Amino acid sequence: METSPRAHVDSPDPASLPHVVVVGGGFAGVSAVRALAHQAVRVTLIDRHNFHTFLPLLYQVATAGLEPADVAYPIRTIFGHAKNVRVRHARVSDVERERNVVVLEDGTEISYDHLVVATGAVAAYFDIPGAKNYSMPLYTLANARRLRNRLLRSLEDAEVAAETVPKELNFVVVGGGPTGVETAGALSELIEIVIRRDGMKLDPVNVRIRLVDVASRLLTAFPDRASSYAREELESMGVDVELGRSVVEVEPHAIRFSDGERLEAGAVVWAGGVTAVGTIADQLEETSGPNGRALVNGDLRLRDSDNVWCVGDAAAIPQRGDPSKFYPQLAPVAIQSGLHCSKQILRLLEGEATEPFHYRDKGIMATIGRHAAVAKIPHVGVIRGTVGWMAWLGLHLWYLVGFRNRLRVFINWTWRYFDWPSGPRLIVADAETAK
Amino acid sequence: METSPRAHVDSPDPASLPHVVVVGGGFAGVSAVRALAHQAVRVTLIDRHNFHTFLPLLYQVATAGLEPADVAYPIRTIFGHAKNVRVRHARVSDVERERNVVVLEDGTEISYDHLVVATGAVAAYFDIPGAKNYSMPLYTLANARRLRNRLLRSLEDAEVAAETVPKELNFVVVGGGPTGVETAGALSELIEIVIRRDGMKLDPVNVRIRLVDVASRLLTAFPDRASSYAREELESMGVDVELGRSVVEVEPHAIRFSDGERLEAGAVVWAGGVTAVGTIADQLEETSGPNGRALVNGDLRLRDSDNVWCVGDAAAIPQRGDPSKFYPQLAPVAIQSGLHCSKQILRLLEGEATEPFHYRDKGIMATIGRHAAVAKIPHVGVIRGTVGWMAWLGLHLWYLVGFRNRLRVFINWTWRYFDWPSGPRLIVADAETAK
Numbered sequence: 001m002e003t004s005p006r007a008h009v010d011s012p013d014p015a016s017l018p019h020v021v022v023v024g025g026g027f028a029g030v031s032a033v034r035a036l037a038h039q040a041v042r043v044t045l046i047d048r049h050n051f052h053t054f055l056p057l058l059y060q061v062a063t064a065g066l067e068p069a070d071v072a073y074p075i076r077t078i079f080g081h082a083k084n085v086r087v088r089h090a091r092v093s094d095v096e097r098e099r100n101v102v103v104l105e106d107g108t109e110i111s112y113d114h115l116v117v118a119t120g121a122v123a124a125y126f127d128i129p130g131a132k133n134y135s136m137p138l139y140t141l142a143n144a145r146r147l148r149n150r151l152l153r154s155l156e157d158a159e160v161a162a163e164t165v166p167k168e169l170n171f172v173v174v175g176g177g178p179t180g181v182e183t184a185g186a187l188s189e190l191i192e193i194v195i196r197r198d199g200m201k202l203d204p205v206n207v208r209i210r211l212v213d214v215a216s217r218l219l220t221a222f223p224d225r226a227s228s229y230a231r232e233e234l235e236s237m238g239v240d241v242e243l244g245r246s247v248v249e250v251e252p253h254a255i256r257f258s259d260g261e262r263l264e265a266g267a268v269v270w271a272g273g274v275t276a277v278g279t280i281a282d283q284l285e286e287t288s289g290p291n292g293r294a295l296v297n298g299d300l301r302l303r304d305s306d307n308v309w310c311v312g313d314a315a316a317i318p319q320r321g322d323p324s325k326f327y328p329q330l331a332p333v334a335i336q337s338g339l340h341c342s343k344q345i346l347r348l349l350e351g352e353a354t355e356p357f358h359y360r361d362k363g364i365m366a367t368i369g370r371h372a373a374v375a376k377i378p379h380v381g382v383i384r385g386t387v388g389w390m391a392w393l394g395l396h397l398w399y400l401v402g403f404r405n406r407l408r409v410f411i412n413w414t415w416r417y418f419d420w421p422s423g424p425r426l427i428v429a430d431a432e433t434a435k
Numbered sequence: 436m437e438t439s440p441r442a443h444v445d446s447p448d449p450a451s452l453p454h455v456v457v458v459g460g461g462f463a464g465v466s467a468v469r470a471l472a473h474q475a476v477r478v479t480l481i482d483r484h485n486f487h488t489f490l491p492l493l494y495q496v497a498t499a500g501l502e503p504a505d506v507a508y509p510i511r512t513i514f515g516h517a518k519n520v521r522v523r524h525a526r527v528s529d530v531e532r533e534r535n536v537v538v539l540e541d542g543t544e545i546s547y548d549h550l551v552v553a554t555g556a557v558a559a560y561f562d563i564p565g566a567k568n569y570s571m572p573l574y575t576l577a578n579a580r581r582l583r584n585r586l587l588r589s590l591e592d593a594e595v596a597a598e599t600v601p602k603e604l605n606f607v608v609v610g611g612g613p614t615g616v617e618t619a620g621a622l623s624e625l626i627e628i629v630i631r632r633d634g635m636k637l638d639p640v641n642v643r644i645r646l647v648d649v650a651s652r653l654l655t656a657f658p659d660r661a662s663s664y665a666r667e668e669l670e671s672m673g674v675d676v677e678l679g680r681s682v683v684e685v686e687p688h689a690i691r692f693s694d695g696e697r698l699e700a701g702a703v704v705w706a707g708g709v710t711a712v713g714t715i716a717d718q719l720e721e722t723s724g725p726n727g728r729a730l731v732n733g734d735l736r737l738r739d740s741d742n743v744w745c746v747g748d749a750a751a752i753p754q755r756g757d758p759s760k761f762y763p764q765l766a767p768v769a770i771q772s773g774l775h776c777s778k779q780i781l782r783l784l785e786g787e788a789t790e791p792f793h794y795r796d797k798g799i800m801a802t803i804g805r806h807a808a809v810a811k812i813p814h815v816g817v818i819r820g821t822v823g824w825m826a827w828l829g830l831h832l833w834y835l836v837g838f839r840n841r842l843r844v845f846i847n848w849t850w851r852y853f854d855w856p857s858g859p860r861l862i863v864a865d866a867e868t869a870k
Contacts, residue, residue: 050591067504076633083634089591156485156524198511199518 017042017084018349020342021102021112023092023280025052025075027331028312029118031338037082039346044110046102047075048091053141056331059179061144062269063186064152068141092119092280097308114307114345117281117294118338121313121329124275124291130250135270138179147269151187154266155194155202162202169207170263172255174247175271176213177221178366181230183269184211185368188237209239210263214246219366219374221328226374226382233368274313274329281314289316290326298323298356300341309345311337320358332362365391452477452519453784455777456537456547458527458715460487460510462766463747464553466773472517474781479545481537482510483526488576491766494614496579497704498621499587503576527554527715532743549742549780552716552729553773556748556764559710559726565685570705573614582704586622589701590629590637597637604642605698607690609682610706611648612656613801616665618704619646620803623672644674645698649681654801654809656763661809661817668803709748709764716749724751725761733758733791735776744780746772755793767797800826 018041022029025047036043051072060066079085088110094103095115102110123137136147151171158169173184187209195204211218211234217227218234218241231241249256256262276282277292284302289295293316295303300317302308311317312334319325327333336359344354363377365388373388383391453476457464460482471478486507495501514520523545529538530550537545558572571582586606593604608619622644630639646653646669652662653669653676666676684691691697711717712727719737724730728751730738735752737743746752747769754760762768771794779789798812800823808823818826 050587067502069502074633076629076635080632080634085634086636087633088595152485160523194511197515198509198522199515199520200511201521 018113019044019111020114020116020345021046021110022116022118023047023102024118024120024312024314025049026055026118026120026312026334028120028314028334028338029116030075030078031335032116032118032311032342033079033085033338035339035342036345037079037085039084041084041346041349043082043085044088044112045075045079045085046088046090046092046104046110048089049141050074050076050089051141052078055139058138058141058144059183059186061141062138062147062151062183063190064148065186065190068145071144072141095280095284095308097284097305100307112307114309114348116338116341116345117284117308117310117314118312118334119276119279119281119314121274121276121291121293122278123270124273124277125270126272128247128249130252131247131270131272134250134252135174135255135268137270138183139274147267150267151190152194155191155200155207158207158266159200159202162200162206166203166206168264170265171207171209171267171269172263172265173209173211173269173271174213174255175273176211176215176218176241176243177271177273178219178364180211180213180269180271181218181234181366181368183271184209184234184239185237185372187269188234188239189369192238204238210242211239212242212245212247212257214244216243218243221364222366222374222376223382226376226384229374229384230366230368233372237369276314279314281310284308284310291316291329293326293329299344299354300337300357301344301354309341311341317357317359320356327359330364333359336360453548454479454546455549455551455780456481456545457551457553458482458530458537459553459555459747459749460484461490461553461555461747462769463555463749463773464551465510465513466770467551467553467746467777468514468520468773470774470777471780472514472520474519476519476781476784478517478520479523479547480510480514480520481523481525481527481539481545483524484576485509485511485524486576487513490574493573493576493579494618494621496576497573497582497586497618498625499583500621500625503580506579507576530715530719530743532719532740535742547742549744549783551773551776551780552719552743552745552749553747553769554711554714554716554749556709556711556726556728557713558705559708559712560705561707563682563684565687566682566705566707569685569687570609570690570703572705573618574709582702585702586625587629590626590635590642593642593701594635594637597635597641601638601641603699604637605700606642606644606702606704607698607700608644608646608704608706609648609690610708611646611650611653611676611678612706612708613654613799615646615648615704615706616653616669616801616803618706619644619669619674620672620807622704623669623674624804627673639673645677646674647677647680647682647692649679651678653678656799657801657809657811658817661811661819664809664819665801665803668807672804711749714749716745719743719745726751726764728761728764734779734789735772735792736779736789744776746776752792752794755791762794765799768794771795 020036020041020043022032022045030052033043033045051074054071057071061068061071076087091105092102093105100112123139125131137143173180191207195202218230219227234241246258248258250268254262254264255268275291281294282292284294294310295316296310297303300309300311313329317327319327340357361378363375365375367373371389374384375388375391376382455471455476455478457467457480465487468478468480486509489506492506496503496506511522526540527537528540535547558574560566572578608615626642630637653665654662669676681693683693685703689697689699690703710726716729717727719729729745730751731745732738735744735746748764752762754762775792782789796813798810800810802808806824807820809819810823810826811817
């Protein structure tokens with residue numbers, strides 16, 4: 001039994017309790033709602049999908065290592081036990097702050113006492129011509145599936161060409177951060193496995209993976225030696241790491257660099273960064289923060305609001321100690337900010353003052369292949385190799401999964417992960433268009 | 436080491452060996468190619484998908500019990516070890532029998548010495564108005580995913596309606612054969628699980644499943660008592676079994692019966708039978724067999740051909756002993772006919788005469804819920820209940836999976852099957868259309 005001073009309610013009277021509306025069912029939104037479940041509030045969680053997506057493993061879906069269902073989880077199931085939580089599968093078209101109302105695309109209005117905006121981010125293309133239309137980002141399940149279909153279809157086409165006029169097939173990954181590094185590594189393994197195990201006639205030498213970044217090293221959020229390690233590992237896996245190169249244009253099946261090179265590419269993966277521009281968060285403030293994120297106070301409320309909060313990737317959260325800087329857009333920040341926000345809402349409803357958010361750094365990690373990773377962990381430093389990989393696995397498959405049936409999900413993923421060589425390399429787009 | 440009189444070749448000289456082209460990578464086609472792997476022939480397997488689909492479990496994908504990847508397997512991986520087998524991911528647009536050439540949709544011509552047509556069947560709508568456009572068949576992975584999205588989306592809509600004006604939601608399954616019975620049973624379990632476990636406000640009483648057939652009993656291929664058992668089980672699960680009813684029209688969100696009733700329906704599942712009309716098999720013969728199937732001789736060659744064969748659901752195969760009857764369109768018939776066909780091709784190439792096909796009856800089964808099934812097994816009779824269910828599981832998950840890594844697939848499926856309540860009820864169409 002909890003001894004919390006707050007009432008623990010299972011069947012609140014809908015009309016009598018304050019209504020908290022949370023928009024977005026990602027790490028931040030789910031974390032916020034979990035903290036409000038069974039409390040003396042009514043909660044409505046709105047998401048355009050009926051599932052929560054485990055973003056850090058999307059690159060695995062894109063490279064056919066995991067299935068969509070392995071990294072997605074029905075939102076209703078997460079909160080099925082919480083009678084004060086209502087899930088709404090819908091898109092939000094507008095927020096009318098004067099009236100305290102959220103408007104759905106079908107015109108339905110939902111009024112709130114407190115609104116939590118947790119709408120995440122989208123890929124940032126920096127106005128590079130063609131990037132938005134022809135490169136492939138990795139920020140939603142749909143992105144991952146589309147990229148997977150493209151990769152597999154390109155290999156099928158190259159296999160047919162190999163019988164007559166073999167030519168080079170390039171996959172270009174733009175962005176040397178964790179997403180780019182992880183995608184390039186997994187892609188290298190996918191290609192090696194597919195060609196060898198499926199007995200393709202395609203010569204692996206003709207399939208090249210290029211990881212490109214304008215910076216002078218990979219993983220700039222990590223120390224130098226982690227960057228060098230990642231580069232060496234990737235190169236040993238056959239990935240061409242091309243640093244100090246910038247992209248000036250993306251064409252339907254090619255990419256152009258600032259040094260004039262034009263390269264034909266089976267796919268251009270866009271891992272160049274994210275922005276909140278174009279999301280609900282972007283519309284909330286006239287003076288928005290970096291990357292279109294909504295500027296919030298230390299307690300995570302919008303600077304000019306009493307009851308509108310913003311958390312996760314959508315929020316520009318000032319760092320405690322140095323408010324001129326903002327916390328990075330990371331899953332642990334999203335989870336912790338969602339939780340903090342809900343605690344402050346409950347404090348306000350109890351008549352207490354809010355407290356400022358402070359991020360407890362859990363470290364950052366990037367996996368390079370199936371058996372190598374680097375991690376930077378506070379008070380520990382940089383770990384790498386197989387130990388880094390185990391740390392990566394532990395963090396991703398355990399800490400970040402905040403559901404009741406954590407163990408089941410853990411076993412499921414682990415099995416699928418190691419079962420990978422026989423895995424599901426299906427070109428599903430074909431199935432969809434088939435009669 | 437095998438002591439077969441035939442040469443066992445791993446690296447045949449492409450030009451010197453006879454070329455067998457197999458169109459279709461279902462049970463029949465895969466079975467045919469397996470018998471030709473490592474033999475003194477070149478083989479090209481053509482399929483419009485890059486994966487083999489395990490059709491008997493499609494209803495599980497449709498009802499969110501299994502993921503697409505659980506019932507599909509990359510065709511290249513099945514034959515990756517066989518150097519004399521080439522897999523081509525393409526659609527066939529035409530067969531020019533005078534020239535012994537198969538024409539692909541992109542115009543590529545592939546010449547053959549022997550052609551095996553294993554193109555399967557499609558849903559039969561019996562010219563019922565609207566059935567083809569508005570009902571949902573279950574014969575491809577794409578069909579299953581579309582049906583799943585529709586079912587889940589209907590439940591989401593009903594959940595929203597439940598807050599204001601609750602109304603009845605009907606799911607209609609047309610066809611009382613194994614597919615219809617299995618789908619109705621699985622659907623009942625899906626709804627029960629979703630509503631209870633996800634804490635939906637929707638009243639289960641308002642969600643009705645109707646299984647409709649014009650016949651006077653379910654599962655007409657089984658004895659009477661199996662039919663009665665299936666009906667009792669389904670009714671105990673809340674399914675309305677409506678026999679002797681015929682459908683006269685399907686509308687976008689409704690169905691009309693011959694007795695005049697018009698029923699609004701969240702989805703109409705079409706399990707009313709299959710036909711080969713409109714497939715390559717249908718075009719092969721001027722005098723085609725029942726359901727558009729190609730008439731073959733006892734050795735599985737087309738009646739007027741020396742080197743064109745037809746197997747599986749696409750073929751009208753005369754029953755040994757009573758050539759006026761044809762073997763039913765079942766997975767075991769497909770598997771056995773594919774194998775037999777390849778053996779006869781090898782015999783011909785050795786200068787031997789062909790032998791007629793004889794189907795060894797392995798029995799037929801239908802699962803009703805997760806713990807009940809009926810099976811009719813030769814020399815055993817009808818078994819039902821949990822024993823029937825175990826038999827069903829064994830047959831489906833073991834016997835029909837003819838791949839090298841049968842054990843891995845078996846474990847994978849079993850795990851997913853029992854892990855079902857937490858399973859992947861994702862409305863994936865949303866992900867696809869999402870930005």
